[in-house]
Amino acid sequence: MLPLILGLEGPSLSNADRERITGHQPAGYILFTRNIVSAEQTRALTDELRDLSDHHPLIGIDNEGGRVWRTSGLGPTPPDAATFSTKGDFKQSAWFGALVGRHLEMLGVNLNFAPDIDIDHEPEEANALRGRCWGRESQGIIDHAGNFTRWLRKNGVLSCGKHFPAGGRAQVDPHHDLPIVDATLEELLATDLIPYTALEKELDTIMIAHIRYPKIDPEFPSSLSRRIITDLLRNQLGYKGLILTDDLDMGAITKGYGRGKDFELAWLAGNDLPLLCHELTSVDIAAAVHQELPHHIRDDIEQRLEKKLKKLPCPPAFSLAKFEKDLADLSKLTQELTGQNSFTTESPTQSPVEDY
Secondary structure: OEEEEEOOOOOOOOHHHHHHHHHHOEEEEEEOHHHOOOHHHHHHHHHHHHHHOOOOOEEEEOEEEOOEEOOHHHOOOOOOHHHHHHHOOHHHHHHHHHHHHHHHHHHOOOEEOOOEOOOOOOOOOOOOOOOOOOOOOHHHHHHHHHHHHHHHHHOOOEOEEEEEOOHHHOEOOOOOOOOEOOOOHHHHHHOOOHHHHHHHHHOOEEEEOOOEOOOOOOOOOHHHOHHHHHHHHHHHOOOOOEEEEEEOOOHHHHHHHOOOHHHHHHHHHOOOEEEEOOOHHHHHHHHHHHHOOOHHHHHHHHHHHHHHHOOOOOOOOOOHHHHHHHHHHHHHHHHHHHOOOOOOOOOOOOOHHHHO
């Protein structure tokens, strides 16, 4: 098994997809809108992924709500996290998590790259996190995102906290391609890391951002930083789940470190599962790099993966009637919060991730 999350070319597996899967046996896969046409087609795709794998693979998707909702073509888009935190109550956040779990479970998806538990320090700024955060203070995030996560997991779908350690503080750096957070570790421990410490046992995975934290690690961005991933998240905070990078195909990473070296640095830093979302032929390079890693690092990753994968539930038999019922319930919940059957925003796209 190759410990990474791999993207797919389209709504059905190409011959190249099948060769990559059978040849390398990735630990998991990520779906984007390019992979989704209908509920029946999506379930057939995820069923084939399981059939081709010699293990129970992770099959993930970004369904946060609002701007980032990959299954928008299948039915109504529910509100974003900011809407739940300002207009909803904790019961509605829990119901949202349950409905998202049922929705994805029926599609054969077992990992949602949510919730975003960044503290929104700049809610009025036109940035990549606009509307995606559950609040501006830690307790509200813990309550709302915690309820969402709890009920997502109760309905057969794993959770992913992001963007560790403090994506909500990121600012554009005019001297660097990557955003920057000019905060000390002590400042983060007192604020941004509180939701992680409160919810870590309910976060099956945590995603590491591509952000520079020069006061913590002056050399590497957080996604490639052993100080941030191993020393802070694993050792100091005691996190025992799986750790993922954000997409390694981000230009600043591939240009700054080179293809191959980026995978090596990611694994050596303590990540279990780098994300390879778009440059799919690079899986051959990743596999070669993985074979050269120190044995103890490979063994640690394998043990964590096996522990998580063996507990993955099998999806229920597909039922279009149940799927449509969940869509109707999502629409009803959206109506309660917004007065509309499907959530819409007039704001322009803030980040490429919204359009994948």
